[in-house]
Amino acid sequence: MHRSWLRDRAAARSAxxxxxxxxxxxxxxxxxxxxxxxxxxxxxxxxxxxxGQHRRSGTxxxxxxxxxxxxxxxxxxxxxxxxxxxxxxxAERRAWERWRxxxxxxxxxxxx
Numbered sequence: 001m002h003r004s005w006l007r008d009r010a011a012a013r014s015a016x017x018x019x020x021x022x023x024x025x026x027x028x029x030x031x032x033x034x035x036x037x038x039x040x041x042x043x044x045x046x047x048x049x050x051x052g053q054h055r056r057s058g059t060x061x062x063x064x065x066x067x068x069x070x071x072x073x074x075x076x077x078x079x080x081x082x083x084x085x086x087x088x089x090x091a092e093r094r095a096w097e098r099w100r101x102x103x104x105x106x107x108x109x110x111x112x
Contacts, residue, residue: 045070 041050044060045067053061062068 043067045074 041052043050043063045062048063050061050063062071
């Protein structure tokens with residue numbers, strides 16, 4: 001056998017193995033990576049794509065425990081802000097009612 005024939009055969013085998021490795025990497029990528037997700041299939045905190053889920057409870061999903069903690073903190077903060085807003089609205093309503101009472105008292109009974 002001639003040396004050039006061996007060299008050509010080794011180069012062909014090397015290219016064949018390289019193509020096989022590339023093909024295996026492509027199949028592994030499609031098999032193990034989650035498919036592109038729509039808005040419902042993303043983490044509610046960081047936006048990372050999540051795998052599909054048949055049963056869903058709630059409005060958002062979290063990809064990790066850290067994201068779940070941040071989401072819970074965000075929900076608690078929103079509830080506190082809502083409670084503060086409601087208290088402010090109640091205080092304003094009471095102030096208006098007191099003002100109306102003072103105005104009604106100042107006008108007094110009118111006799112014509």
